[in-house]
Amino acid sequence: MKKNLFRTLAALSLSLPLVASAADLTLSGAGASFPAPVYRVWTYNYGESTGKKVEVAYQSIGSGAGINQIKDKTVDFAGSDNPLTKEELDKAGLIQFPMLTGGVVVVANLRGVEPNSLKLDQPTLAGIFLGTITTWNDPAIQALNPDTKLPNIRITVVHRSDSSGTSFIFTNYLAKISREWADKVGFGPAVNWPVGIGGQKNPGVCNNVARINGSIGYTEYTYAVEGKISMVSLKNQAGKFVAPTPETFSASGAHADWKNAPGFYMVLTDQPGDDSWPITGLTYILIYKNQPDANKAAGMLKYFNWCYTTGATAALKLHYVPLADEVVKQVHAAWDKEVSSGGAPVKY
Amino acid sequence: MTNIPRKSIINPACSDRLFRIAAAGSAFLVLALLAGLLLQLGIGSAPAWREFGFGFLIGTGWDPVANVYGALPAIVGTLLTTAIALILAIPPAFVTALWLVDAPPGIGEILSQALDLLAAIPSVIYGMWGLFVLVPVMQNYVQPFLSETLKLGKIPFFGEYGNGFGYLTASLILALMILPYMSAVMRNVFRMTPSMLRESAFGIGCTRWETAKDIVMRYGIRGLLGGIFIGLGRALGETMAVLFVIGNVMELPDNLYASGTTIAATLANNFAEANGIMRAVLFALGLILLLLSLGVQVLAQYYLAMTGAARGEK
Numbered sequence: 001m002k003k004n005l006f007r008t009l010a011a012l013s014l015s016l017p018l019v020a021s022a023a024d025l026t027l028s029g030a031g032a033s034f035p036a037p038v039y040r041v042w043t044y045n046y047g048e049s050t051g052k053k054v055e056v057a058y059q060s061i062g063s064g065a066g067i068n069q070i071k072d073k074t075v076d077f078a079g080s081d082n083p084l085t086k087e088e089l090d091k092a093g094l095i096q097f098p099m100l101t102g103g104v105v106v107v108a109n110l111r112g113v114e115p116n117s118l119k120l121d122q123p124t125l126a127g128i129f130l131g132t133i134t135t136w137n138d139p140a141i142q143a144l145n146p147d148t149k150l151p152n153i154r155i156t157v158v159h160r161s162d163s164s165g166t167s168f169i170f171t172n173y174l175a176k177i178s179r180e181w182a183d184k185v186g187f188g189p190a191v192n193w194p195v196g197i198g199g200q201k202n203p204g205v206c207n208n209v210a211r212i213n214g215s216i217g218y219t220e221y222t223y224a225v226e227g228k229i230s231m232v233s234l235k236n237q238a239g240k241f242v243a244p245t246p247e248t249f250s251a252s253g254a255h256a257d258w259k260n261a262p263g264f265y266m267v268l269t270d271q272p273g274d275d276s277w278p279i280t281g282l283t284y285i286l287i288y289k290n291q292p293d294a295n296k297a298a299g300m301l302k303y304f305n306w307c308y309t310t311g312a313t314a315a316l317k318l319h320y321v322p323l324a325d326e327v328v329k330q331v332h333a334a335w336d337k338e339v340s341s342g343g344a345p346v347k348y
Numbered sequence: 349m350t351n352i353p354r355k356s357i358i359n360p361a362c363s364d365r366l367f368r369i370a371a372a373g374s375a376f377l378v379l380a381l382l383a384g385l386l387l388q389l390g391i392g393s394a395p396a397w398r399e400f401g402f403g404f405l406i407g408t409g410w411d412p413v414a415n416v417y418g419a420l421p422a423i424v425g426t427l428l429t430t431a432i433a434l435i436l437a438i439p440p441a442f443v444t445a446l447w448l449v450d451a452p453p454g455i456g457e458i459l460s461q462a463l464d465l466l467a468a469i470p471s472v473i474y475g476m477w478g479l480f481v482l483v484p485v486m487q488n489y490v491q492p493f494l495s496e497t498l499k500l501g502k503i504p505f506f507g508e509y510g511n512g513f514g515y516l517t518a519s520l521i522l523a524l525m526i527l528p529y530m531s532a533v534m535r536n537v538f539r540m541t542p543s544m545l546r547e548s549a550f551g552i553g554c555t556r557w558e559t560a561k562d563i564v565m566r567y568g569i570r571g572l573l574g575g576i577f578i579g580l581g582r583a584l585g586e587t588m589a590v591l592f593v594i595g596n597v598m599e600l601p602d603n604l605y606a607s608g609t610t611i612a613a614t615l616a617n618n619f620a621e622a623n624g625i626m627r628a629v630l631f632a633l634g635l636i637l638l639l640l641s642l643g644v645q646v647l648a649q650y651y652l653a654m655t656g657a658a659r660g661e662k
Binding site: 193 | 409410411412413414479483484487509511512513591592595596597598607617618620621622623
């Protein structure tokens with residue numbers, strides 16, 4: 001009886017290696033939650049398209065965490081909405097390139113007011129987040145929304161409690177439109193918010209806004225759409241009120257000057273143009289310039305290329321704006337120039 | 349074919365020594381782990397102590413852009429939520445345990461099992477329940493009721509307007525979490541009281557309450573305090589349940605409805621993304637929490653030792 005058991009177990013253990021090796025190549029990435037909805041779809045579809053030979057896994061843990069992970073070399077690529085400067089990139093031996101454009105939207109929950117009808121301009125938005133405007137029926141807000149009867153309830157600001165690339169984009173915009181914000185708070189992935197409560201990641205902020213009557217927060221566009229939360233129209237640099245849509249996001253990116261952006265460092269907030277959405281963000285991928293494993297490097301670049309070309313439809317469906325062809329050409333040129341494995345450029 | 353018993357391939361005397369070594373090794377491993385933790389936290393937090401000195405313990409700023417950090421809001425938040433949770437949880441736990449011991453057999457069994465089940469629920473479930481169920485209830489019913497109908501809002505530090513998040517909600521969830529734990533331990537302590545002791549008390553005319561207060565509680569005070577300290581330890585370090593409902597604002601509390609933070613919540617929010625001086629600051633906060641928990645243990649032992657004579661122990 002015991003002998004039989006031992007034999008069966010031995011036979012089973014010999015067959016384990018056959019089960020374990022399903023994929024030839026596994027790529028792991030981690031970082032921003034801003035593009036996570038698209039990346040999830042891409043990693044799945046890409047795995048399917050290669051017949052499960054190449055598996056890509058992306059964990060949405062936040063831009064800062066992603067950068068930490070790639071600096072610790074625990075992941076192959078990192079996602080971040082918070083671009084590193086050329087000096088930081090060179091110091092770490094990394095190269096970054098943009099993947100997608102998305103929009104950061106202002107969401108609000110106000111019972112009794114029609115969804116998606118609120119309008120705010122630069123001084124009111126900054127005032128709310130600075131804590132100088134405290135109730136919804138403040139004259140400044142009421143003046144911008146003459147047809148709506150705003151209730152007399154306190155504004156609860158919801159921001160990110162964790163360090164975040166989405167926060168970086170949003171505070172960057174606030175610093176551009178408000179001198180007081182720039183002096184008092186500054187911008188970055190984590191700041192000393194003057195007022196408000198914190199939510200964990202984009203879904204956390206959406207959840208908190210949905211839960212509290214009279215709350216206002218900021219989040220990535222897809223999360224607001226999926227969560228069916230009311231969005232606020234903002235006044236852009238040209239003085240027009242625009243609603244957040246993929247069209248206004250891509251209008252904002254149209255004027256970007258990529259020729260003068262070393263290391264692809266670009267922040268698309270407060271861009272000129274009648275149709276530009278003022279808080280547009282680019283999300284980046286970071287990889288090491290010097291790739292020790294040529295096979296893995298080629299696999300990664302093939303995957304990113306697939307994302308630019310075949311993945312564009314999935315991105316559009318999820319309300320992101322894929323990168324324009326001229327920029328993709330510049331990214332290819334950067335890969336050819338900077339990414340190498342064992343001295344030779346990587347073939348993709 | 350009959351089964352021929354095998355001779356043991358290990359010499360009994362040898363196996364005894366092996367077992368002793370393994371057991372001693374495991375015990376010392378625990379000590380080594382504790383020392384290792386303290387060492388790692390100490391080394392990791394050294395940059396923060398160098399930068400801020402002991403002013404870190406009383407500093408109130410938290411500015412990642414200017415790299416100015418202070419631990420006081422987190423420390424005060426931890427102590428405040430733990431204190432309120434204990435105040436809210438100890439009386440019900442004590443009374444529940446008391447009732448369970450004398451309960452009618454059928455109901456007593458069922459409720460006992462339910463209590464053990466509650467004690468085993470993971471804290472993240474409490475956090476989810478708190479966020480989705482308790483927060484709206486607090487904002488729409490409980491907080492207005494307390495501050496306006498009962499006029500408790502007039503008391504300084506109580507708070508007048510709440511949005512459902514904050515210290516009160518977090519303390520309430522913590523109380524709900526530690527209540528089953530403490531109650532289960534207290535119930536076991538009460539069960540272990542010799543029935544002769546209780547019956548003698550009834551015999552001389554004590555009421556149920558007097559028996560519980562003067563006889564049973566004094567007999568089992570070590571166990572009861574043990575249960576309370578288990579609850580305290582859990583409340584001090586509780587992360588997920590508090591994280592969802594406390595609002596995550598790095599500020600000192602100015603009223604019970606205000607949003608705030610605790611050490612564990614601050615660590616959970618920021619650790620993955622931190623680098624440089626912020627990481628050292630988080631290590632320092634972790635060290636403070638560890639020392640707080642150890643300090644509570646030491647105080648408990650000290651108290652029990654000091655009052656041992658008064659309670660008739662050697």
